[in-house]
Every structure is written in structure tokens, then in C-alpha cells.
Amino acid sequence: MHPIKINRALNAAAIGSCPGSASDMLAAIPDSVVAALPGRLLAELLDANWQLAQRSKSLAAREALDEGAVWDDRRERMIELAADGRANRE
Incomplete structure (x- = not known):
């Protein structure tokens, strides 16, 4: 590992x-990518992956609302959402 x-x-x-x-x-x-990148680029990669994860979560939430x-x-089990977007837990 490259702690510094x-x-x-x-x-x-x-x-x-x-x-x-x-x-x-x-x-x-992958460790090989961490080893090959300077810290500045590793920081950019981490933030790009984080932004992608946030967009993916938002998309999944919108799709869940669309699907109901x-x-x-x-x-x-499947949980149906109420009209206001809240889970309808029976």
C-alpha cells in the first residue's frame, strides 16, 4: 500500500x-491503479466515482418512484409506495 x-x-x-x-x-x-496514479489523480478518481454513485442513487430513487x-x-419482498412516495408498509 501507499499510505502517504x-x-x-x-x-x-x-x-x-x-x-x-x-x-x-x-x-x-485495483491496487495496480492506486500504485500507478499520483495522489492528485487518485483524488480526482475517488471524487468521480463518488459523483457517479450519487447520480446512480438518485436515478434508482426516481425509477422506484416511477415503478411505484x-x-x-x-x-x-416488494414494497409498494404510496402516492406521496412513502413506503406503504402493510
Whole structure:
């Protein structure tokens, strides 16, 4: 690992203020990519991945509202949404 480079990248990246998310985003980047990138570019990659994740979550929420239901993995069932967008838990 490259702790100095990673610390610099996390300090420079906006996602660095969210340690759990930053750690997960960093873990998703192959070690060979981390080794090849300077800290500044690693910070840019982390933030780009974070922005993509945020857009994906927003899209998923909009699609759930359009579909009128969401899948509950824990309970393994579909939960229908009420007209106001809240979960209708029977």
C-alpha cells in the first residue's frame, strides 16, 4: 500500500470528509491503479466515482418512484409506495 499517497488523496478529495464511503471507494480501485496514479489523480478518481454513485442513487430513487415499488432485500419482498412516495408498509 501507499499510505502517504492515499492520505494525500483522501485529504484532497471531497469524499475524504466521509471516511466510510472513501474507504469503500478506495477499496474498489485495483491496487495496480492506486500504485500507478499520483495522489492528485487518485483524488480526482475517488471524487468521480463518488459523483457517479450519487447520480446512480438518485436515478434508482426516481425509477422506484416511477415503478411505484421498491425491493426489500432483507425481507425478500416488494414494497409498494404510496402516492406521496412513502413506503406503504402493510
